[in-house]
Amino acid sequence: MKTEIISIGDELLIGQVVNTNASWIAEQLNIAGIEVIRINTIADIREEILKALQEASGRAEVVLITGGLGPTRDDITKNTLCEYFDSRLVFHAPSFAYVKKLFGDRGLPVREVNRKQAEVPHNCIPIVNENGTAPGMWFEKEGTVFVSMPGVPFEMKAMISNYVIPELSKKINGLQIIHKKVLTHGVGESFLSELISDWENNLPVNMKLAYLPQPGIVRLRLSGSGRDRAKLNIEMDEKIKELQNIIPELIFGYGEKTMEEVVGELLKNSGMTLSTAESCTGGYIAHLITSIAGSSAYFKGSVVAYSNQIKTSILDVKEDTLAAHGAVSEQTVTGMALGVRKKFNTDFAIAVSGVAGPDGGTDQKPVGTTWIAVAGPDVLIAEKHLFGKDRQRNIRIAAITALNKLRLMMINDK
Amino acid sequence: MKTEIISIGDELLIGQVVNTNASWIAEQLNIAGIEVIRINTIADIREEILKALQEASGRAEVVLITGGLGPTRDDITKNTLCEYFDSRLVFHAPSFAYVKKLFGDRGLPVREVNRKQAEVPHNCIPIVNENGTAPGMWFEKEGTVFVSMPGVPFEMKAMISNYVIPELSKKINGLQIIHKKVLTHGVGESFLSELISDWENNLPVNMKLAYLPQPGIVRLRLSGSGRDRAKLNIEMDEKIKELQNIIPELIFGYGEKTMEEVVGELLKNSGMTLSTAESCTGGYIAHLITSIAGSSAYFKGSVVAYSNQIKTSILDVKEDTLAAHGAVSEQTVTGMALGVRKKFNTDFAIAVSGVAGPDGGTDQKPVGTTWIAVAGPDVLIAEKHLFGKDRQRNIRIAAITALNKLRLMMINDK
Numbered sequence: 171m172k173t174e175i176i177s178i179g180d181e182l183l184i185g186q187v188v189n190t191n192a193s194w195i196a197e198q199l200n201i202a203g204i205e206v207i208r209i210n211t212i213a214d215i216r217e218e219i220l221k222a223l224q225e226a227s228g229r230a231e232v233v234l235i236t237g238g239l240g241p242t243r244d245d246i247t248k249n250t251l252c253e254y255f256d257s258r259l260v261f262h263a264p265s266f267a268y269v270k271k272l273f274g275d276r277g278l279p280v281r282e283v284n285r286k287q288a289e290v291p292h293n294c295i296p297i298v299n300e301n302g303t304a305p306g307m308w309f310e311k312e313g314t315v316f317v318s319m320p321g322v323p324f325e326m327k328a329m330i331s332n333y334v335i336p337e338l339s340k341k342i343n344g345l346q347i348i349h350k351k352v353l354t355h356g357v358g359e360s361f362l363s364e365l366i367s368d369w370e371n372n373l374p375v376n377m378k379l380a381y382l383p384q385p386g387i388v389r390l391r392l393s394g395s396g397r398d399r400a401k402l403n404i405e406m407d408e409k410i411k412e413l414q415n416i417i418p419e420l421i422f423g424y425g426e427k428t429m430e431e432v433v434g435e436l437l438k439n440s441g442m443t444l445s446t447a448e449s450c451t452g453g454y455i456a457h458l459i460t461s462i463a464g465s466s467a468y469f470k471g472s473v474v475a476y477s478n479q480i481k482t483s484i485l486d487v488k489e490d491t492l493a494a495h496g497a498v499s500e501q502t503v504t505g506m507a508l509g510v511r512k513k514f515n516t517d518f519a520i521a522v523s524g525v526a527g528p529d530g531g532t533d534q535k536p537v538g539t540t541w542i543a544v545a546g547p548d549v550l551i552a553e554k555h556l557f558g559k560d561r562q563r564n565i566r567i568a569a570i571t572a573l574n575k576l577r578l579m580m581i582n583d584k
Numbered sequence: 585m586k587t588e589i590i591s592i593g594d595e596l597l598i599g600q601v602v603n604t605n606a607s608w609i610a611e612q613l614n615i616a617g618i619e620v621i622r623i624n625t626i627a628d629i630r631e632e633i634l635k636a637l638q639e640a641s642g643r644a645e646v647v648l649i650t651g652g653l654g655p656t657r658d659d660i661t662k663n664t665l666c667e668y669f670d671s672r673l674v675f676h677a678p679s680f681a682y683v684k685k686l687f688g689d690r691g692l693p694v695r696e697v698n699r700k701q702a703e704v705p706h707n708c709i710p711i712v713n714e715n716g717t718a719p720g721m722w723f724e725k726e727g728t729v730f731v732s733m734p735g736v737p738f739e740m741k742a743m744i745s746n747y748v749i750p751e752l753s754k755k756i757n758g759l760q761i762i763h764k765k766v767l768t769h770g771v772g773e774s775f776l777s778e779l780i781s782d783w784e785n786n787l788p789v790n791m792k793l794a795y796l797p798q799p800g801i802v803r804l805r806l807s808g809s810g811r812d813r814a815k816l817n818i819e820m821d822e823k824i825k826e827l828q829n830i831i832p833e834l835i836f837g838y839g840e841k842t843m844e845e846v847v848g849e850l851l852k853n854s855g856m857t858l859s860t861a862e863s864c865t866g867g868y869i870a871h872l873i874t875s876i877a878g879s880s881a882y883f884k885g886s887v888v889a890y891s892n893q894i895k896t897s898i899l900d901v902k903e904d905t906l907a908a909h910g911a912v913s914e915q916t917v918t919g920m921a922l923g924v925r926k927k928f929n930t931d932f933a934i935a936v937s938g939v940a941g942p943d944g945g946t947d948q949k950p951v952g953t954t955w956i957a958v959a960g961p962d963v964l965i966a967e968k969h970l971f972g973k974d975r976q977r978n979i980r981i982a983a984i985t986a987l988n989k990l991r992l993m994m995i996n997d998k
Contacts, residue, residue: 183620185611186794190602192625197599206597207632209625211606218621225639349598360655360697360717381656382595383736391600446888452874453867456888460866463942463975471894474860474870474886476879480928484887484898514894528877538689556691560715561877563738 171204171342174230176222177211178237178247179321191236191323195330202335203346204232214238219250227314232338234330237321239287239304248291248307251318255309257291265296265305272303297333301325306333315341346399350406351382352390352413353423355574359383362390362420369409369416376402377409385563386570387429422574429573430458436580437468437518444576445514446472447485447506449497450524450540455569470514475506485509496535498523500552503541507552511545518579519545520572524557526564538564542572546579585618585756588644590636591625592651592661593735605650605737609744616749617761617809618646628652633664641728646752648744651735653718655697662705662721665732669723671705679710679719686717711747715739720747729755760813764820765796766804766827767837769988773797776804780830783823790816791823799977800984801843836988843987844872850994851882851932858990859928860886861899861920863911864938864954869983884928889920899923910949912937914966917955921966925959932993933959934986938971940978952978956986960993 175195181187189211196206207230212218219238226233238247252259266288273280287303290296297306297317302325309316317334319326354362359381363370370379376396382389392409396402414421423432437444446455456472459465473484478497481487487505495501503523511519524540531537538557543550555571557564589609595601603625610620621644626632628651640647652661666673680702687694701717704710711720711731716739723730731748733740768776773795777784784793790810796803806823810816828835837846851858860869870886873879887898892911895901901919909915917937925933938954945951952971957964969985971978 182607183610183623184614185607185609185620186796188602188604188607189623193596193599193602195599196597200598206599207627209597209603209623211623211625213621349600358692360695363656363697364695380594381654382601383654391595393594393598448867448870452879453862453870453886453888454874456862456867456890457871457979460868460888460890461976461979465866466890469890471890471898472867472886472888473898474867474874474888476870476874476883476885480885484885484927513898526874536689556689558686558690560738562875565871565875 171232171338172207172230173199173204173232173234174207174226175209176219176226176233176235177209177321178214178219178235179211180214182211182237183213191321191326194323194327195234195236198330198335200347200349202339203342204335204338205347214246216246216250216253219247220254223254223316227312227316231314233314233316234334235316235318236326239318239320240322247318248289251294251307251309251316252291255291255293255311255316257293259289260292262288262290262296262305265290265298268298268300268305269303297329299325300328300332308334308337346397346402347393347395348399348402348406349394350392350410351425352392352410352421353425353427353429354388354390354417354420355386355422355429355570356420357388359388362388362417365420366390366413366416369412373409374405377406386567419578422577428458429570429577430462433573433577433580434459434462434465434468436577438464440580442517442580443468443470443515444518444520445470445510445516447510447519447521448472448474449476449481449506449522450526451522451565451569451572452476452526454565455520455522455572458569458573470516473510473513481506485513498525498535498539498541500541500543500554503543504545504550504552507543507545507550517547518576520576521545522568522572524555524564524568526568527559527561540564540568540571542568542575544572544575544579549579551575551579585646585752586621586644587613587618587646587648588621588640589623590633590640590647590649591623591735592628592633592649593625594628596625596651597627605735605740608737608741609648609650612744612749615761615763616753617756618749618752628660630660630664630667633661634668637668637730641726641730645728647728647730648748649730649732650740653701653732653734654736655701655717661732662703665708665721665723665730666705669705669707669725669730671707673703674706675699676702676704676710676719679704679712682712682714682719683717711743713739714742714746722748722751760811760816761807761809762813762816762820764806764808764824765839766806766824766835767839767841767843768802768804768831768834769800769836769843769984770834771802773802776802776831776834780827783826783830787823788819791820800981833992836991842872843984843991844876847987847991847994848873848876848879848882850991852878854994856931856994857882857884857929858932858934859884859924859930861924861933861935862886862888863890863895863920863936864940865936865979865983865986866890866940868979869934869936869986872983872987884930887924887927895920899927912939912949912953912955914955914957914968917957918959918964918966921957921959921964931961932990934990935959936982936986938969938978938982940982941973941975954978954982954985956982956989958986958989958993963993965989965993
């Protein structure tokens with residue numbers, strides 16, 4: 171059931187509002203097994219709306235329209251719909267009764283503009299708005315369904331969930347779509363695609379793979395379609411199991427998880443605690459960890475040692491070590507990890523020291539040079555990385571890489 | 585200059601990714617005085633791309649395309665562009681040199697797929713990608729400009745800012761548009777609009793005001809248009825001077841500055857140093873400060889004290905204080921500020937302790953309760969705030985509010 175979304179609103183075209191409505195609708199339709207072929211964002215202008223409706227009718231079986239139904243003058247959608255569907259406005263008593271109730275509940279007087287909002291084209295099925303004044307409208311023309319809804323998110327969402335998707339589902343017979351995400355860290359998109367190319371090439375025709383890269387992370391999205399949801403689910407899980415055997419060390423999680431969530435769960439489930447000592451990441455690792463609700467169960471805190479003096483006075487790194495090897499060195503970063511682990515009395519400690527940039531690089535230690543150490547109850551590891559030139563990106567990638575090191579240590583400890 | 589944005593990507597049509605790229609581009613074009621007439625989101629399918637290009641060429645003078653240029657096989661945009669522009673791929677040495685440098689800097693081998701990424705249609709102007717492997721492409725066909733860019737936000741953004749908008753601006757003649765932003769903290773959007781309503785109502789017809797709220801911050805964007813750029817600039821500065829007299833204490837900066845940049849400049853210019861002691865903000869203040877290049881000149885570090893034990897052992901908060909008043913109290917937060925200031929030997933110190941949520945609230949200290957302290961050479965202040973229920977938002981607003989307190993202390997000290 172090919173569906174097009176038309177978002178109407180000048181505020182979207184000047185970038186003042188991000189079109190989260192369209193993403194939300196697309197997600198809901200996808201879950202319901204309805205394919206979105208296009209999202210079209212247009213201005214609140216009669217000609218633009220007419221053109222967009224005309225174009226959509228040529229390629230989609232369902233056209234979902236949001237926006238342009240408010241009481242203010244820039245909203246001309248309803249009259250344009252009348253024109254397109256060769257219709258006239260009629261008063262819709264049930265919608266007006268709803269408006270009166272809504273205003274009554276809030277102790278507000280009903281105005282003339284609100285009475286006008288209860289007028290709908292005579293040849294549509296009005297959809298009652300449970301949360302606002304403008305009703306939705308369901309039209310059918312030459313085999314295509316058109317649904318017009320308000321742009322206010324919670325008004326639109328109730329209509330989609332309670333009316334539009336149930337009605338559309340009645341019209342569909344069968345095809346299910348399932349998406350599964352595999353989260354990887356360690357190699358870039360192009361190298362990853364080489365590693366798994368045989369597996370990817372041998373995917374059955376009803377499964378497709380997409381690469382969704384982020385700094386330090388590549389998410390793999392496997393999309394499958396089929397009439398038997400349970401069977402499809404099992405087939406996809408088998409494919410993912412194959413993938414696990416090809417790149418076991420690169421996969422850190424599944425679905426919508428973040429690295430900090432995965433690490434947090436490992437710590438929580440094992441009853442172990444963590445502290446961090448951060449130089450170039452400047453508190454970002456602590457911030458990621460503490461962005462998870464309940465992290466105080468396993469995270470005791472961090473020392474952001476942005477000057478050498480703090481590395482010695484608080485983290486007990488020896489002045490000789492700093493003098494001999496510098497702040498960005500194996501010796502210093504392991505000293506930081508051991509120091510914070512002892513001071514904070516935790517099971518694990520992460521330490522990072524590097525040149526985030528844009529300045530501070532040398533020939534020996536160019537911008538991006540980063541030492542990461544993880545200290546555990548029995549093991550101490552330290553690794554040197556060379557990230558890129560962009561400060562924010564270096565901070566982000568260093569943090570993800572450090573958390574992943576801790577994850578691997580915890581898993582291998584088991 | 586009518587512009588259409590085409591966003592290519594299956595992930596957008598299933599609602600997995602919100603199309604923030606299109607909003608960002610629309611905002612940048614709007615600021616540059618370029619009108620966006622449509623945003624079209626389509627699938628990574630040859631026929632869809634060809635149709636969308638054809639349609640756009642009929643209504644737009646400029647077509648900006650994002651997405652579909654990665655090295656993996658789900659990206660078929662480049663071949664489709666060749667087909668549409670009747671072109672053949674040729675190797676582009678400067679782009680490949682950039683790729684080699686990028687990979688070389690990171691110590692990674694250049695692969696065959698990356699070499700292929702440096703191939704571009706022979707009849708386009710390649711746009712060097714400063715942050716990635718896929719070059720952008722600028723085409724002109726029958727009077728319409730087409731620009732294809734990667735979908736990775738920071739790669740695309742650099743191309744738009746550094747190449748596309750400057751080139752498009754050369755093509756526009758006449759009407760100048762200037763935007764100036766005034767950054768405020770302290771009151772919400774609706775109260776702010778009441779405070780400045782007289783001023784706003786008396787703006788000349790060629791100036792418009794927009795409110796751009798973020799957690800803890802409301803940015804005011806004044807947009808003016810006129811043929812004489814210098815004169816317009818002076819007129820707008822006069823209006824902003826009027827505004828400064830109405831809400832002096834609420835304005836913390838101008839333009840694209842962030843709170844952490846403003847505070848960083850104050851510290852840098854005065855030669856003063858800062859440390860932080862963070863409980864509920866969990867390192868986020870340190871992260872904001874250290875996201876600024878050169879912050880090591882004034883920031884010595886932070887103690888993230890996520891457990892009471894660290895508050896006493898590292899920050900020297902007295903156990904009696906914690907027992908008598910709790911972690912979220914004036915006594916504890918001032919103890920944290922004084923403790924970190926002394927230990928880190930800095931001029932100023934910020935401390936925050938609160939209930940970020942969603943759990944941990946009590947009747948006396950509900951979720952959102954936050955104590956903020958700032959200690960300076962001569963002054964110690966502490967303030968209680970009640971923020972909202974959302975954890976991420978509370979962390980963000982607490983950090984901005986704390987930085988602003990430091991800013992006010994430094995300004996009033998002068």
